[in-house]
Amino acid sequence: MLASHHQTPAGVRPHPSSHGAYRRDIDGLRAIAVLCVVVFHAFPECLPGGFVGVDIFFVISGFLISGILFEALQRGHFSIIDFYIRRIRRIFPALLLVMLASLLAGWFILLPQEYRQLGKHVLGGAGFVSNIVLWSEAGYFDTSAETKPLLHLWSLGVEEQFYLFWPLLLWAAWKRRRAMLAILLTVMALSFVWNLVSVHQDAVAAFYLPMSRFWELGAGALLAYWRSRSAALGESLANRLAAIGLLLIVVALVVITKQDRFPGWWAVLPVAGAFLLLAAGPGAGVNRRLLSQRTMVWLGLISYPLYLWHWPLLAFARLLMGQTPSVQVRLGALLLALVLAWLTYRLVEIPVRLRASGRKTVVMLLLLLLMLLMAALGGLVVKRDGMSFRKLGGLAMLFNDEVRQTASLNQFELPHPSCASLMGQAHSRDWCAEPVSAEPPQLLLIGDSYSGAYAPMLARLYETNPQPQWVFRQFARGGCPSLIDYTSGYCLDIAQRVAQYARETPSIHTVVLALNWPGHFASDQSGFPVALERTILYYRQLGKRVVVLLSPPNGANPKSCVLRGIHLSEADFCNLPLARAEQMDEHYRDRLLPLLHRLQVPVFDPFPTLCDQHGCKVIDGPRILYFDAGHLSQYGAWYLADHAAEALRQLLLATPAS
Numbered sequence: 001m002l003a004s005h006h007q008t009p010a011g012v013r014p015h016p017s018s019h020g021a022y023r024r025d026i027d028g029l030r031a032i033a034v035l036c037v038v039v040f041h042a043f044p045e046c047l048p049g050g051f052v053g054v055d056i057f058f059v060i061s062g063f064l065i066s067g068i069l070f071e072a073l074q075r076g077h078f079s080i081i082d083f084y085i086r087r088i089r090r091i092f093p094a095l096l097l098v099m100l101a102s103l104l105a106g107w108f109i110l111l112p113q114e115y116r117q118l119g120k121h122v123l124g125g126a127g128f129v130s131n132i133v134l135w136s137e138a139g140y141f142d143t144s145a146e147t148k149p150l151l152h153l154w155s156l157g158v159e160e161q162f163y164l165f166w167p168l169l170l171w172a173a174w175k176r177r178r179a180m181l182a183i184l185l186t187v188m189a190l191s192f193v194w195n196l197v198s199v200h201q202d203a204v205a206a207f208y209l210p211m212s213r214f215w216e217l218g219a220g221a222l223l224a225y226w227r228s229r230s231a232a233l234g235e236s237l238a239n240r241l242a243a244i245g246l247l248l249i250v251v252a253l254v255v256i257t258k259q260d261r262f263p264g265w266w267a268v269l270p271v272a273g274a275f276l277l278l279a280a281g282p283g284a285g286v287n288r289r290l291l292s293q294r295t296m297v298w299l300g301l302i303s304y305p306l307y308l309w310h311w312p313l314l315a316f317a318r319l320l321m322g323q324t325p326s327v328q329v330r331l332g333a334l335l336l337a338l339v340l341a342w343l344t345y346r347l348v349e350i351p352v353r354l355r356a357s358g359r360k361t362v363v364m365l366l367l368l369l370l371m372l373l374m375a376a377l378g379g380l381v382v383k384r385d386g387m388s389f390r391k392l393g394g395l396a397m398l399f400n401d402e403v404r405q406t407a408s409l410n411q412f413e414l415p416h417p418s419c420a421s422l423m424g425q426a427h428s429r430d431w432c433a434e435p436v437s438a439e440p441p442q443l444l445l446i447g448d449s450y451s452g453a454y455a456p457m458l459a460r461l462y463e464t465n466p467q468p469q470w471v472f473r474q475f476a477r478g479g480c481p482s483l484i485d486y487t488s489g490y491c492l493d494i495a496q497r498v499a500q501y502a503r504e505t506p507s508i509h510t511v512v513l514a515l516n517w518p519g520h521f522a523s524d525q526s527g528f529p530v531a532l533e534r535t536i537l538y539y540r541q542l543g544k545r546v547v548v549l550l551s552p553p554n555g556a557n558p559k560s561c562v563l564r565g566i567h568l569s570e571a572d573f574c575n576l577p578l579a580r581a582e583q584m585d586e587h588y589r590d591r592l593l594p595l596l597h598r599l600q601v602p603v604f605d606p607f608p609t610l611c612d613q614h615g616c617k618v619i620d621g622p623r624i625l626y627f628d629a630g631h632l633s634q635y636g637a638w639y640l641a642d643h644a645a646e647a648l649r650q651l652l653l654a655t656p657a658s
Contacts, residue, residue, distance in 0.1 A: 024291070024292040024297050025282045026291075027291075027296070028290065028296035028300055029278070029287075029291055029300070030060055030299075030300035031295075031298075031299035032056070032291070033274075033303070034053060035053070036049075037051065037053035037310075038306065038307075041310065041314055042310075042314060043327075047253055048253075048254070048256070048257040049252050049256035052252045052256060055263070055270040058159070058217050058220070058271075059219050059220040059278065060220060061159055062216070062217035062218060063221070063278050064220070066225070067227070068083075069083070069170050070224055070228045071228070073174045078174075085361070087160075088364050088368065089353050089360065089363060092368075093348045093353070093367065094345075096367070096374055097344060097348060099125055099126070099150065099374055100374065102118065102122070102150060103118065103377065103381070105149075105312070105316055106149065106316075107390065109320060112386030113386055114319070115381060115387055116386030118148075119378045119379070119382040121148065122377065122378030123382065124150075124378075125153040125157075126374045127375060128156060129161075130153035130154045131157035131161075131209065134154050146315065146324075147315055147319050148315060149311070149315040151315070152307065159217070162213075162217050166221070180225065181225065185222070187215075188214075188215045188222065189215075190211075191214035191218060194212050195212035195215060195263050196265070198211075200261065200488050200489070201489030202488075203489075204479070206261075206262075206263060207263070212263060216263075220275070223275055223278055223279055227279075233281060238281050239286070241279055242276065242284035242285065245272070245273045245275070245280065246277060248273030249270055251269055252270040252273065277291070302341040302342050305341040305345055308341075309340045309341050310333070310334060313334075314330065317330070317333050431455070431477070431478070432474065433456075433473075434474065435466075435470070437466070439468040440471065440505070441473040442468065442507055443470070443473075443508070443509075443510050443652060444473055444474075444501070444505070444508045444544075445512045446474070446512070446513060446514075447481065447515040448478055448481055448482065449476065450549075450631060451476040451482075451512075451514040451515070452474065453633075454632070455474040456637035457637035457640050458472045458474070458641075460638045460642070461649075464642075464645070475494075475501075477491065479491070481515050482498050482513075483531040484534050484535045485531070485534065486527070486531035499538070502544060509543075510544060510545040510652055511544045511546050512549060513535075513549065514548075516630060518551055518554050518588045521588040521592065522587070529592075536601060547601070547651055547652060548602070549603075550604065550606065550607070552606050552630070552631075553576055553585060553606075553616040554584040554585060575614070575617060575618055575619075576611075576615055576617075577615050577616075578611060578613065578614070602651050603651075610625070620639055623639075
């Protein structure tokens with residue numbers, strides 16, 4: 001992505017490309033791309049579409065790397081081994097350094113569960129399958145994504161998966177030169193169609209998985225092929241293309257937001273913009289006056305390590321603060337990322353990539369060995385359950401027995417063998433629970449992962465009063481609201497399974513809906529309320545009551561207390577201020593509650609139980625009530641069952657609908 005063979009440090013002879021001499025404007029375009037990504041991650045409100053910088057990088061990478069391959073094929077010097085040696089020397093050094101630094105920082109900062117996840121991400125990053133690992137966990141824009149220090153390695157995974165087969169495909173096609181263009185266009189067309197289909201069926205998969213992204217790298221490859229066979233453009237045409245390309249990128253940055261289905265058709269804007277800027281050549285006005293400026297070129301030279309460093313620094317800052325860091329902290333993190341990127345470039349990348357060229361095989365083997373060791377280290381962290389034996393103080397928390405016990409309750413899924421039959425093929429984002437009982441279930445708890453967080457509450461009610469009316473079943477899929485005819489792909493699948501189970505289980509008299517109400521209302525202002533009403537009416541037609549569980553006060557993050565070394569008993573520090581809790585909740589309550597009132601849907605509101613005039617509870621003595629900023633922990637669900645038992649009984653055990 002950010003890694004190419006065309007970054008040229010001062011004092012080092014630049015690498016010529018297949019399209020002529022080193023192009024400063026390409027480093028300038030890379031600077032625009034990395035600035036877009038960095039600004040979006042640090043200040044998303046300032047640049048809502050900044051994440052399209054990754055798509056720009058894909059086009060640049062496809063253009064430069066494919067250009068090198070075409071040049072080697074033309075000269076008869078093609079070597080797949082030499083290609084991968086160059087890739088390893090280019091990608092591995094900075095990546096190894098950042099992953100090691102993240103593990104060291106995580107040792108002092110992260111809870112065992114978080115550190116275990118980081119170990120899994122190190123393992124995925126070392127194997128260049130981070131995109132697949134992250135896809136299996138959750139969405140790129142979910143809340144937990146902001147605290148995954150190696151989230152950004154997904155793009156490296158996509159790129160390296162592309163380059164596993166691309167050089168071999170070009171080599172095979174080169175023997176039949178007439179087929180080269182057809183192969184390029186076929187790969188792009190198949191990938192683009194896959195992208196358009198999958199973005200509606202599984203938006204998370206479309207974002208992360210390689211098949212929906214290959215067309216972006218293929219666009220750069222197509223341009224490289226065209227440039228290898230064509231003369232440079234005339235000045236007038238080049239100027240127009242460059243101006244249009246820059247305009248398309250600006251429009252993408254302003255118009256596209258994380259609420260849009262991306263990549264999809266939206267990705268055409270940044271991809272086409274980068275394509276046109278590269279096609280215009282170094283002599284175009286925009287490329288010469290803007291992209292070739294000294295500062296832009298310098299940022300382009302350090303763009304790869306800057307990309308690698310900036311996100312872990314921001315993620316660890318969020319973890320330490322327990323919320324979005326202040327503007328000053330985020331600016332400081334970006335300044336530190338710049339310094340670390342420059343040092344990495346000068347002290348690591350240049351020596352390994354350029355000055356060790358005479359020992360390239362030895363260097364490659366050493367880098368491969370180090371990457372294997374890094375993968376083993378990540379695997380060890382996973383196997384040792386996040387190194388929960390750590391006893392540390394000072395910079396972070398003291399992992400004493402009390403905190404370890406608390407962390408063990410800082411979860412919300414209650415797995416049960418029945419999940420296999422309820423869910424069909426088990427999915428990594430599936431939740432399922434039911435009490436151990438011979439009685440048929442009378443309550444059906446559905447929704448997204450928030451229903452999983454509420455499942456221990458119903459289990460507690462049954463355990464304290466094991467009566468048939470408290471027997472329940474819960475199953476859901478993370479990120480999927482389980483609404484009728486609302487979503488597609490795996491979300492549609494789970495909604496259909498839920499509906500089928502409700503139809504075929506006459507003992508079910510009440511369907512309980514528990515969703516991430518703030519998140520769904522924020523992401524879909526129009527379609528979501530309509531789908532919700534349609535779902536309520538559907539279950540009523542089946543003769544079921546429908547009850548809604550509102551979301552807990554949103555914005556609480558207990559780890560801000562724990563990670564700063566504050567004792568769990570200091571509730572005043574850990575509690576969520578009432579004003580902030582109300583501010584976080586009002587944007588969805590103002591729309592949801594009138595709708596439920598009109599449909600006469602009973603509602604359970606955890607707010608009165610968790611909050612008073614002093615604030616909202618985040619901890620209760622030595623126990624954490626929240627799993628993260630939105631989900632209740634297992635103990636938090638028990639707390640509601642114990643303190644709101646009467647309200648829940650009256651709500652859930654009312655007379656079934658006729």
